[in-house]
Amino acid sequence: MTTPHWKSPGGEPLTWRLTDLGDAPLTLDSRWPSPELPPQPLATATGTGAGVRVCVVDSGVVPDHPQVGRLDGSFAVRTGPDGQQVVEPDEIGDTCGHGTACAGIIRSLAPDCELVSLRVLGSGLSGTGEALLAGLRWAVEQRFDVINMSLSTTKRDFVLRLHQLADSAYFAGSLLVASAHNLRVESFPWRFSSVISVGSHDLPDPLHLLYNPVPPVEFFARGVEVPVAWLEGGTRRCTGNSFATPHVAGLCARILGNHPGLTPFQVKSLLHLTSANVRRAP
Amino acid sequence: MNPQDALATALAVTDSDTGHRELLQSVVEAARGVFGARAASIIGLDPGTEELVFEAVSGEGEDFLVGNRFPAARGIAGWVLVSAEPVIVDDLAQNPVFDRDIAESTRYVPDALMAAPLLHGDRVLGVLEVLDRDVRRQSALRDLDWLGLFAAQAAAALATVQRARSARQVLHGEGSAELTEVVALVQAFTALPAERRDAGRRLLQALTEALAARP
Incomplete structure (x- = not known):
């Protein structure tokens, strides 16, 4: 997989003017996602997500679950001695099963992706908003290609910082795929336009994607009675946007595996073009 | 006067809790009835001890569960509490783990569980749980919507009860x-x-x- 210059660690700074581009090519190929394919390929129908780095920001992931497979890293946000949130290697795994469920769904759609767990919940009831923020910041700094976040916060104190992080991810080429709240509650970061927000449809097809013509929830994916991995090698059937979101994260990994270097804007456009309810006019 | x-x-x-128990009970009775469920519970969070406390129960366990406590940071209820998101989980009984010690302490191990946070502003006061709903009645997506509506009622009722308790203290x-x-x-x-x-x-x-x- 070719790493775009703006995604390499310490890569190019953001451009503010055309003259900032330097040697970067200004002319882009309109035959995207690649010259070999027609304009609207079923970029999500096949693919393994090979070479794509995916981070699951959740309750942790059970290592070596048959439906999850190999983890390429397992980390947790903890409160350091000075009260600051720090990210450290994690030995605990999953505290409730939710993160494992999300990881298994991503693996089912992108079997060759690199999967990393970042546990931001499960260390107590307080400070979860701070842990979520610190975890997302870490994931963005690590420049994951796809960040699955089946979580949100209702606390308005975090909105500005979350918004800045979501925009940073967007411009750094990290796709932040975030669950819409299941209740009619305003929460974040799914409300931001720089993320891919996901709700649920009730069809049993993991590849069936719907684009919402009336956002802010932009896409609907399988989120009802989804067979998922759980603790101690077990399985469950779960319902909620939490489980629709990793379907879209997995599809994003497929797209990026097939077409490395696409920007979040392009991946979102491709998701839109390949949605089941978006059709070519007769 | x-x-x-x-x-x-x-x-x-102010010094009486008359009506408060009935208020909470009416919500769980309605939830249990609408979902055709085996049980429905309002479980409040005690932030001092980080425990969940059964406040009202309809159906399985209603004779002895009110007042029982379990650790808040565990299991599906713990997830709902910290994530402030509802969830429906099926196929519990077929699998080796489902906070079985907690489930068995309630003398009933369900096969399906719906749980929703009791949101009051940006605080989560507890969890509304519905066990073994009648799955023939509606779609799970619709169930999630209804659960959210009952959770909003339960949250308003529990907030009222908690304010009254503070006044009594x-x-x-x-x-x-x-x-x-x-x-x-x-x-x-x-x-x-x-x-x-x-x-x-x-x-x-x-x-x-x-x-x-x-x-």
Whole structure:
């Protein structure tokens, strides 16, 4: 997989003017996602997500679950001695099963992706908003290609910082795929336009994607009675946007595996073009 | 009713939990009925001990569960609490783990569980749980919507009950020292015999004026 210059660690700074581009090519190929394919390929129908780095920001992931497979890293946000949130290697795994469920769904759609767990919940009831923020910041700094976040916060104190992080991810080429709240509650970061927000449809097809013509929830994916991995090698059937979101994260990994270097804007456009309810006019 | 008697009545009402249990119970009864479920519970969070406490139960366990506690940071209820998101989980009984120690302490191990947070502003007061709904009735997406509606009712009811409990604590001298002194003054006033009421009221007026006067 070719790493775009703006995604390499310490890569190019953001451009503010055309003259900032330097040697970067200004002319882009309109035959995207690649010259070999027609304009609207079923970029999500096949693919393994090979070479794509995916981070699951959740309750942790059970290592070596048959439906999850190999983890390429397992980390947790903890409160350091000075009260600051720090990210450290994690030995605990999953505290409730939710993160494992999300990881298994991503693996089912992108079997060759690199999967990393970042546990931001499960260390107590307080400070979860701070842990979520610190975890997302870490994931963005690590420049994951796809960040699955089946979580949100209702606390308005975090909105500005979350918004800045979501925009940073967007411009750094990290796709932040975030669950819409299941209740009619305003929460974040799914409300931001720089993320891919996901709700649920009730069809049993993991590849069936719907684009919402009336956002802010932009896409609907399988989120009802989804067979998922759980603790101690077990399985469950779960319902909620939490489980629709990793379907879209997995599809994003497929797209990026097939077409490395696409920007979040392009991946979102491709998701839109390949949605089941978006059709070519007769 | 004269103002003094009205005040005494207000204190008595505040000091009673009559109606509160019925309020919470009505929500779980309605939820259980609508979902055709084996049980429905309102489980409040005790932030002091980080435990969840059964506040109201309809169906399985309603005879003995109210008041029972379990650790809040565990299992599906713990997830709902920290994520503030509802979830439906099926196929629980077929699998080796489902917080079985907690489930068995309630003497009932369900096969399916719906749980929603009790949101009050940006605080989560607890969890509404519905066990073994009748899956033939509706789609799971619709169930999630209905669960959210019941959770909103349960949250409003639990917030009311918690406010009343706080008021009772004050009445019983378990609040701040300042509040306790004010409550003691009010209780002493309402207890005055008829022949001393006018004198008591004049004393209160004088006290109010003295407190309001600028130094």
